[in-house]
Amino acid sequence: MDIIGIIQEGVVKGVEALYGASIAGDSVSMNATRSEFEGDFTVVVFPYTKMARKKPEDIGQELGQFMLDTVPQVSKFNVIKGFLNLVIDDSFWQQFLLETVKDSDQFGIGAANGKKVMVEYSSPNTNKPLHLGHIRNILLGWSAYKILQAAGYEVVRTQIVNDRGIAICKSMLAWQRFGEGETPASSGIKGDHFVGKFYVKFEQAFQEEYKAWQASDQGQAIFTEKAKEEQGEAAFFKAYKNTYFNEYSEIGQAARAMLIQWEAGDEETVKLWKQMNEWVYEGFNTTYENLGVAFDKLYYESDTYLLGKSTIAAGMEKDVFYKKEDGSVWIDLTDAKLDHKIVLRKDGTSVYLTQDIGTAQLRYQDFGVERMIYVVADEQNYHFQVLFETMKRLGEPYADGLYHLNYGMVDLPTGKMKSREGTVVDADDLMAEVIAEAEAASKDSSEISSFTEEQRKDIFRKIGLAALKFHIIKVQPQKRMVFDPKESVDLQGQTGPYIQYSYVRINGVGKRAEREGVSWEQAKDYVSLEPAERDLLRNLYQFPALIQEAAADLDPSSIANFCYALAKSYSKFWHDVSIFDAEESAKAFRLLLSKVVGSVLKNGMDLLGIEMPERM
RNA sequence: GGUCCCGUAGCUCAGCUGGAUAGAGCAACUGACUUCUAAUCAGUAGGUCACAGGUUCGAAUCCUGUCGGGAUCACCA
Numbered sequence: 001m002d003i004i005g006i007i008q009e010g011v012v013k014g015v016e017a018l019y020g021a022s023i024a025g026d027s028v029s030m031n032a033t034r035s036e037f038e039g040d041f042t043v044v045v046f047p048y049t050k051m052a053r054k055k056p057e058d059i060g061q062e063l064g065q066f067m068l069d070t071v072p073q074v075s076k077f078n079v080i081k082g083f084l085n086l087v088i089d090d091s092f093w094q095q096f097l098l099e100t101v102k103d104s105d106q107f108g109i110g111a112a113n114g115k116k117v118m119v120e121y122s123s124p125n126t127n128k129p130l131h132l133g134h135i136r137n138i139l140l141g142w143s144a145y146k147i148l149q150a151a152g153y154e155v156v157r158t159q160i161v162n163d164r165g166i167a168i169c170k171s172m173l174a175w176q177r178f179g180e181g182e183t184p185a186s187s188g189i190k191g192d193h194f195v196g197k198f199y200v201k202f203e204q205a206f207q208e209e210y211k212a213w214q215a216s217d218q219g220q221a222i223f224t225e226k227a228k229e230e231q232g233e234a235a236f237f238k239a240y241k242n243t244y245f246n247e248y249s250e251i252g253q254a255a256r257a258m259l260i261q262w263e264a265g266d267e268e269t270v271k272l273w274k275q276m277n278e279w280v281y282e283g284f285n286t287t288y289e290n291l292g293v294a295f296d297k298l299y300y301e302s303d304t305y306l307l308g309k310s311t312i313a314a315g316m317e318k319d320v321f322y323k324k325e326d327g328s329v330w331i332d333l334t335d336a337k338l339d340h341k342i343v344l345r346k347d348g349t350s351v352y353l354t355q356d357i358g359t360a361q362l363r364y365q366d367f368g369v370e371r372m373i374y375v376v377a378d379e380q381n382y383h384f385q386v387l388f389e390t391m392k393r394l395g396e397p398y399a400d401g402l403y404h405l406n407y408g409m410v411d412l413p414t415g416k417m418k419s420r421e422g423t424v425v426d427a428d429d430l431m432a433e434v435i436a437e438a439e440a441a442s443k444d445s446s447e448i449s450s451f452t453e454e455q456r457k458d459i460f461r462k463i464g465l466a467a468l469k470f471h472i473i474k475v476q477p478q479k480r481m482v483f484d485p486k487e488s489v490d491l492q493g494q495t496g497p498y499i500q501y502s503y504v505r506i507n508g509v510g511k512r513a514e515r516e517g518v519s520w521e522q523a524k525d526y527v528s529l530e531p532a533e534r535d536l537l538r539n540l541y542q543f544p545a546l547i548q549e550a551a552a553d554l555d556p557s558s559i560a561n562f563c564y565a566l567a568k569s570y571s572k573f574w575h576d577v578s579i580f581d582a583e584e585s586a587k588a589f590r591l592l593l594s595k596v597v598g599s600v601l602k603n604g605m606d607l608l609g610i611e612m613p614e615r616m
Numbered sequence: 617g618g619u620c621c622c623g624u625a626g627c628u629c630a631g632c633u634g635g636a637u638a639g640a641g642c643a644a645c646u647g648a649c650u651u652c653u654a655a656u657c658a659g660u661a662g663g664u665c666a667c668a669g670g671u672u673c674g675a676a677u678c679c680u681g682u683c684g685g686g687a688u689c690a691c692c693a
Binding site: 080441501504508 | 619620621622627628629630631634635636637640641642648651652653655656657658673674685686687688689690691692693
């Protein structure tokens with residue numbers, strides 16, 4: 001039994017014995033003791049004043065004495081106001097360390113629970129490269145995968161690739177018109193950036209065309225006819241852009257024609273589409289690889305965009321859906337505080353929601369997962385509410401296991417990222433920048449100067465990416481965050497590299513212990529723990545429960561904060577006590593403690609997708 | 617306008633299943649390297665936890681309202 005449970009049980013028995021009242025174990029309010037007081041755990045005794053009809057101080061004294069007498073792990077106590085601070089005996093921590101160190105690599109990793117879960121954590125469009133927003137998405141998803149796995153789940157990692165639609169047609173058309181046979185290889189541009197370049201070219205060409213049209217007789221006539229009173233010319237044409245694209249634009253019409261040809265399976269169009277997507281995938285794969293993430297299964301929208309229709313037909317019979325006079329099919333979710341939502345157009349074609357219904361079913365057929373987690377930005381909260389509610393009504397067996405891990409948008413210090421205004425931070429550029437920063441900051445490190453070029457590059461990559469990833473993932477997913485590029489490359493303070501540094505120190509003492517041949521046996525003779533040591537042990541002790549909690553909440557930021565707290569605690573320990581100058585039992589104990597801290601830091605950071613260097 | 621999310625130090629963030637004097641980092645200032653890596657540590661300064669009510673022995677945390685920021689309310693994906 002864990003120490004929290006032992007204490008709670010002690011309190012339950014104490015309240016029973018002293019005051020004749022029965023309370024539930026998990027109702028016992030407990031916290032870690034604040035650092036300014038002596039103790040490891042604190043029991044709040046205010047709740048027992050009524051049943052005891054005594055002052056909180058007296059209850060604390062009585063309960064404390066009872067715990068001291070009956071719970072062997074409690075070695076001391078003190079009472080301040082209504083707070084009973086319990087000191088856990090050194091032998092308990094001692095034993096905990098000696099147990100843990102036997103298999104420190106596996107410490108905290110939960111046993112397989114036989115449950116299967118799918119995490120979808122990337123859903124890129126294939127018309128442009130990945131940016132900072134995708135990075136947050138991918139890091140969260142990757143970490144969720146790692147955490148779920150550590151908690152005992154079997155996890156299938158997937159992405160849905162939005163490889164069809166008007167956007168990619170725009171890139172295709174622009175390439176046809178302006179590309180002059182250029183390829184990523186011939187131009188030396190990474191494939192996804194290459195295709196993105198033509199997407200931008202399309203937009204430019206469209207804007208030019210639109211500008212010219214605005215000045216034309218037809219454009220002016222439309223403005224005079226349709227503009228609302230008080231609406232200026234600029235405002236009108238801004239609002240009219242989509243209509244223009246659909247009804248008047250030559251290049252817009254050409255792009256739409258291309259989409260229709262694609263849907264009809266036109267050979268040449270499909271060939272070009274495949275070629276452009278291939279280029280994009282090459283680029284994406286490089287980015288994913290640099291970020292250190294991978295997938296087990298890819299789903300393509302071009303394969304799934306027609307799915308779901310048969311389900312709608314089946315759902316009609318169960319009255320999940322209803323048909324309007326015009327032939328379109330809807331679902332009424334007003335009783336779930338949602339609205340009516342269309343699932344099939346009057347021409348029988350499917351919409352976004354329909355595709356997602358079909359895709360979920362396909363995934364269940366493919367893998368039999370009982371949970372599916374979608375890592376998608378919070379702008380789609382409503383869509384997922386509708387999707388999940390629909391799946392429930394369809395009676396899908398996994399419907400209760402559907403979960404939208406939503407996250408807030410990433411802002412820049414200058415405001416929102418807007419692709420139209422060119423303020424989007426490119427994923428590849430950003431990674432290159434943080435790695436370059438790590439290199440620049442390592443200039444005067446004598447440690448690194450002796451390394452080979454290859455080793456150095458590896459270390460800079462690990463440090464730079466740790467800075468970037470930690471900076472993003474330490475923020476709770478649901479919160480909108482401000483991403484300051486300057487802060488993201490910080491290597492000091494509450495950062496990834498700070499944690500790496502603690503690990504590297506531990507690695508250093510481990511190496512020295514190996515050289516000097518320290519005898520671990522004597523660790524069991526070390527009896528009087530220093531505050532810094534107890535603090536580390538308390539931190540370590542939480543790790544297994546934290547993994548389960550992080551998996552239940554799908555919250556990687558809690559792991560990030562834990563890793564930082566542990567590293568900070570170790571830094572304090574490093575300064576407060578000496579390892580190799582200490583007597584033999586203390587030396588052995590501290591080395592074992594360091595070893596476990598090192599393992600937990602490494603495993604904890606791995607849960608965030610962050611690698612540790614051995615030296616830095 | 618309806619619904620949902622957010623508002624904590626100058627800045628970036630913790631803390632939110634109610635518990636002690638609300639914590640870190642950055643930025644500023646002071647001190648500590650002949651010592652296991654100073655990418656470190658210790659200290660100073662910085663707060664009406666948006667505001668107003670309510671519940672409670674006790675509220676940053678729960679409830680209601682107000683204000684501010686954001687998202688969404690497409691036969692787009």
